[in-house]
Amino acid sequence: MAARSVWAKHDRDADGWLPLWRHMADSAAVSGRLWDEWVPGQVRRLIADTLPGDADDARRLVVWLAATHDIGKATPAFACQVEELADSMRKAGLEMRLQKQMADRKLAPHGLAGQMLLQQWLMERHGWPKPATLQFTIVVGGHHGVPPSQSDIHELKVHRGLLRTRGCEDAWRGVQDELLDAAAEACGVRERLADWRQVKLPQPVQVLLTALVIVADWIASNPELFPYFPGERSSDPERVEAAWRGLNLPRPWAAVEPEEKPEDLFTARFELPVGARIRPVQEEAVRMARDMAEPGLMVIEAPMGEGKTEAALAVAEIFAARSGAGGCFVALPTMATGNAMFPRLLKWLDRLPDERAGAGAHSVFLAHSKAALNKDFAELMRTGRRPVAGIDQDGADDAWAHRADERTASAELIAHHWLRGRKKGMLSSFAVGTIDQLLFAGLKSRHLALRHLAVAGKVVVIDEVHAYDTYMSSYLDRVLSWLGAYGVPVVVLSATLPARRRRELVEAYAGGKEQDAGFASVQTADGYPLLTGVAPGASPQLSAPGASGRGTDVEVERLDDDVAKLADRLADELREGGCALVVRNTVARVHEAAAHLRERFGDDRITVAHARFLDLDRADNDARLLATFGPPEKVVELQGRRPDEAHIVVASQVVEQSLDIDFDLLVTDLAPVDLVLQRMGRLHRHQRGEQQSDRPPRLRTARCLITGVDWEASMPWPVRGSHTVYRTHPLLRSLAVLEPHLNGTAETGHIVRLPDHISPLVQEAYGSEAAGPPQWRETMQRARDEHEQHRIQQRTKAEAFLLNKAGRPGKALVGWVEAGVGDVEDTRGGKAQVRDIRETLEVLVLQRRADGTLATLPWLSEDRGGLELPTGAVPDSRLARIAAACGLRLPYEFADPRRLDQAIDELEAECVEAWQAKESHWLAGELVLILDDQCRTRLAGFDLHYTRSDGLEVHRAE
Template sequence: MEDSAAVAGLLWDRWLSANVRALVSGVLPDGEADGRRLAVWLAGVHDIGKATPAFACQVDQLADVMRGLGLEMRTRRQFGPDRRLAPHGLAGQVLLGQWLEERRGWTGRQSGQFAVVVGGHHGVPPDHGQLKALQDRPHLLRTPGPSRGLWQRVQEELLEACAEEFGVAGRLGVWRAVKLPQPVQVLLSALVIVADWIASNPDLFPYFPQAAGRTSAERVAAAWRGLDLPEPWRAQLPPEDVGELFGGRFGLPPGAVVRPVQEAAVRLARGMSAPGLLVIEAPMGEGKTEAALAAAEVFAARSGAGGVFFALPTMATGNAMFPRLLDWLKRLPAGGGTRISALLAHSKAALNEAYADLMRGSAQRITAVAVDEEERVWRPREDRRAAPAEVVAHAWLRGRKKAMLSSFVVGTVDQLLFAGLKSRHLALRHLAVAGKVVVIDEAHAYDTYMSAYLDRVLSWLGAYRVPVVVLSATLPAGRRRQMAEAYAGAEGGAAGEGFDVVGRSDAYPLLTAVAPGGTAVVESPRAAARGVEVCLERLDDDFGVLAGRLAVELAGGGCALVVRNTVRRVLETARVLRERFGEDAVTVAHSCFIDVDRAANDAALLARFGPPGKSEGRPAGPHIVVASQVAEQSLDVDFDLLVSDLCPVDLLLQRMGRLHRHTRGTGQAERPARLRAARCLVTGVDWTGQVPLPVRGSVAVYGAHGLLRSAAVLLEHLDGRPVRLPQDISPLVQAAYGDGPVGPAGWAEAMGQALRRHEEHRKDQAERAGVFRLDAVGRPGRALIGWVAAGAGDADDTRTGRAQVRDSRESLEVVVVQRRPDGSLATVDWIAPGKAGLELPMDRPPSPRAARTAASCGLRLPSQFSSAEVMDRAIAELEELYVPAWQVKESHWLAGQLILALDADCQTRLAGFRLRYSPLDGLEVTRA
């Protein structure tokens, strides 16, 4: 009790961010002093449920000592299965509630909102059924008969002692009138969990403290120094001069002009009545990432947030963002802290070189230190000097359930959506995001299923008063309003006229600011990027026609990007184009490459087709990149000509962002003469009928409704009027995603059928998302009883975990190795020298280098393996290659992984399919 309470006090003083402390303290009569008392007291009493017969019977020799002192109890066997109805967290909640009611005069409603923190300290607050089952079996809490009163005396003596020791005895009468908001209950629960985990660590707190001859204060001080948790970021309000701010944080040269969108974002972040939601919609290349980080710094300084979480749609985009975040952190004044913690949060983070370097440089041993060891100097918050901080990946904060507690986190959006999923230890995820500024990138990339989770998370973030920055190049107005209303606590459209302006505006670029609980403000700065006019043209969906057209267009040289909606079409297209243009003239990019090849492909694309001055080796002669949707986002690449399968209009506009993205000479004079005007050829459609007929693969990916509305709003552009970027972005997106009729009268029947299927699909998505989705924020004073009841268990960044917050079938992830002719295994033979062909022995753990190299060759199998029948068969076949020697701690890179062994020709069979892998083309799957 003493250790947990002391740790909670240190966490409050030195680790919790100011905004979390303020939220807890703001509902208590004595402010921060009461907030600290409450946190310390709840941590101190959290294990009171162990002072019960149901718990105390577990160790015979200890139970006998208690029996000898009059505390009678049954044996563990005599209790039978009933004992499982009294886990000590639940028992503690009941005991604390009874004590508050019987000894302090509280009502059950008043006590429940405090006692539930004790009940949920193992990750799941009890539900009403569990409470009733325990209350119906009082013998689990106190043995009936003569010793019942003694059990109650012991329990009450401990609770009275805690109330006195931790300074709340005189406050409990005042707190009776407090109605704890549910967000405060969650944060207190999380703080108690963290304090419990630290105090329960025997390396920090040895079991026999008296053997060390330390006082309690010395014991706690030694443990805290051994843990050495980095303190939260304490942001300072940055310079008012936006040019100075961007120059200092992003290395802009003197005299460089800050873009209007960036300037407006910082101004709105400074001017809002309180830090809240800021939605930034702007074209590709406007510097939205830098605007978000600058706004985050302002928000953090104003709110007391202790870090930033940057959520991105994929692991690849997260990997690309992490070094950029580290660069930004190195330029920040530390706000007085000596170190700040940073984390890359996805399942393959350890394979990211920037994060791996950070971990290697942050090695530490978590253990209590000698009493007389020099203590790290700690000064009050106001006595801090602005100096750059050391960025570390703290060892204690790397665990699966603790990782998000780091101050600065880059991760996939799944990590944010998990905060809306009923799951164990959800309170820790809420504490993690409640103490940060949250940045959500590529917000347009989320479907109805994911949006249902995102909106619920936004509603909780608004309740926590967490500043949020949302970034998008193309956001439908209706979706923008849904997010604003969710954050303001008006899910379902109850916000009224104050949000009409958000749903009506089609200005672009557009910034929308929403203070917590307040109305929305919109502002439309001008775009800084030069305008581009893109001429659209229909192209028959025939590989021969495509090859012939590209031959004409690239006759004078140039680089073309062909974007297909499925990997299968990517590979078929590449095969035909190589026959026409040669192997060296065609590059393939899609998601079905092993991780190390995927990263190399992205780097190669940036190196060859990136911005002028930053890229080298741009092909002079004809070159064609055939890609899937991986080319849509987060790659600053520039092509002379674009060919795209028809897709939803916002995604087509994203693809157009890779066309003439940069100026190459005056009037694009450095591009081939035929390609100096930007053109996009739209294919993947049978254009000959009365109604366009998209190919089956595109319909499977996007649905007919989105494709037909995209074609409808693009008609006038396909018939001659160029698309003006950025002016036409918002009108096209709002028309395509609006409710109004679009397209010729002859399309009405087909579009009506597609709409009905689309609405049925959205309804189904919303209903399925609601199964495990967290409830909305309850009224103040309502206890968190049953908060995550009937939940999804543990939420983690695995294929199963991601499927819970994304509307996608589970996918299989494998580690790809090669089988040599003699039957032995090795890392694949085409990757970088020094990593290729490393031995993977089956009778012992591989070398760390070989194991890490193998793990870097992860591959997510395509949709052919996602049906339940095929997946089960594939898993059964993959598990035949089970290597016991790899399932040990020393081989953590490969333990638990499914291994896919290719032969010397990079082929194998799996679950009725033939798999062929090529470093040039990735994985190709055909029926065996």
């Protein structure tokens, strides 16, 4: 029969092939297994609610679309690619030209061709009106990651001979209809098509259907699971069962709604000490989650150290049980905060019940570009099964499969072998990652539907939401609008959230209008801590739980921006011992202060922390900070006690988030007020003795010295580097709201009271009312005008690739990601699409020793230092992995395009040719910065010096 001659897959090396009918059957079977065993209930319900036959219709629709997705391969434009197989089709009566005679065949990619064939079949054989067809057939058209545009459709209509050879139209049409008729019969949809004709599929449902077809296609296209052979048998159950067993996809989480009291729930999940009480904000979060009519968005605002993360996870458990979410994604600002969160998530998962008896393994993923270097995630990768070979047919290289040393059987939590890589990792049930992974869901890009499927079945937790500028917030708001459309439960966390931003988040998710009175109340609410809850399409509810009783009175005062005066003041404050934290806004200021303080106090009493350390060194820095200045019980466990002598940590913004560290004294550069308050959260963070009696007598009162400002100017003026990092307007507003406390004219004198003053200071600094002395007003207004212009520019720039909001039900996804960015990756270049940053270089830092050999830097911990790397061959896996962990991002001096190009040219000239081999999975394509035996080099006109104590220093070459 002609239909059985149509081919779908071909292996040029083995000369094996797979008939189209077989691949259609395989894909249909896989999609059914996915629907029954892998798709979260939250996604299944969303699709089912749009169809007249509910869940039964939804399953039939998914299976049918998977079965028909490759019908476009039954066209001359596709079939001509393999002459031997094409000739067999010609012998069966399907005439076609040679491939070289079809120069225009690229106008008929098989996805678009399939969309048009399915549309014609619905119209001609089932009487569908044309407008009703496109919302279904666009799923077929978009199954390779980009739904066709109107121009794509128009061009193929003009070149109809690509669908059916002229003069042989009837034979081609007969085969196409036969395959589609068989698929409709096998999938049980023939009798449902008449009812579906009246359906208007919401765009979110079209997106999810597309994503499910993509996943089914990728699995069914894997020759290790579904071998190629042209056999005549129907798709037997044994073939599908063997493939599914080999894939072994973990089922989604089936959450059990906790019924215990909040304090019992927190004790069970988070190892609270015996007799410890949960915080009021945690108790209220559980109550609000239980009282909401349906899961939606919850914004939790509470001070630093109040247990917001634990509250969010408890809420996620309740929301998941009620919504059918099959997992959870926690989004954080940086890789460092993601790495810090990952083990906390794993501990929570270890205690998390699942309503299915013997639920088996849960898939877990760490979603950032250096996840494979994370110890906890690497261990999970080792517990996964050995990966299968073929991954997807679109050329998406799954480097994770090569980077894992996977030999043991599945464990309770695993990094599943198939759910890895930049396109599939987020499909794991549980994930921690940078905010970029969430923002990518608002970026027009290839395979965007997969990113939507990845979040549509989860509860999403967004931490530190105040940390995102206008550019990133544009993407976040758009993603929230889609999450609301999907009915995805979301928990947003912040210690320092401006009221207007709170309202914007709620409106974006719930689809509120600016004039809605209910949303106006979200902005005027002044409680703190504060909880805001809203379900999609509903009015918000607010709750201000009582304070926990924890509080710190921080004395604030000015300090001249002079390193000599800084040293004098620290010497005076620390003469009885103690630990001080000095936070600078730029790495150059960190280095300047550290150098001067070392001269005064000695090298062993100064620690430096910033982002310009190798990945391995930075991880060690964080571990040392926690062991030395962390919670008392952790310090005792890891080190025994805090330093006996005075010690000073000089750091950049890396200490603002994720590190639970505690100091006796704080000196900070002026920053936006929310960040100043975050830094104050590292001051007297823990109780050390009764009434802080374990601290030196002079430092038992928390004190913050604010510097980085010319206090003698007619209007105090922040140092230049701070303007570069934060812009002038937020700095001046911070000065204005802190000025009464610095002058002692505030109601509390020189005291900033935490947490009582957090929200008032933030709301005043980010509000629209005038602030500061009258003589400052003109300067501040100019700064505001400049800042607003910058925000407009950011918003306009973000619009270039920003996904549209979901359209009306029934409107097809034609051109959904048109004019997008193509593929997007979790790299610096990819992040530049969702963050307003200039692309910089990441390099691996190695040393050329005096004898000419190449080695890792000598001091690296855990026996990783001073290891020689071969230059004539690919290093072994362990050595290559260590070298790959020596990554460092070059600073802003190299962000200028001309300087960037020069640096790339110089680094490429030093590349090790043997490391570019295909099997060098860790090192191929990486840029290597080679230091001399004194750890120095010159790059693009700058002198670079790297030390274990100070990280990378950069100076313009003389």
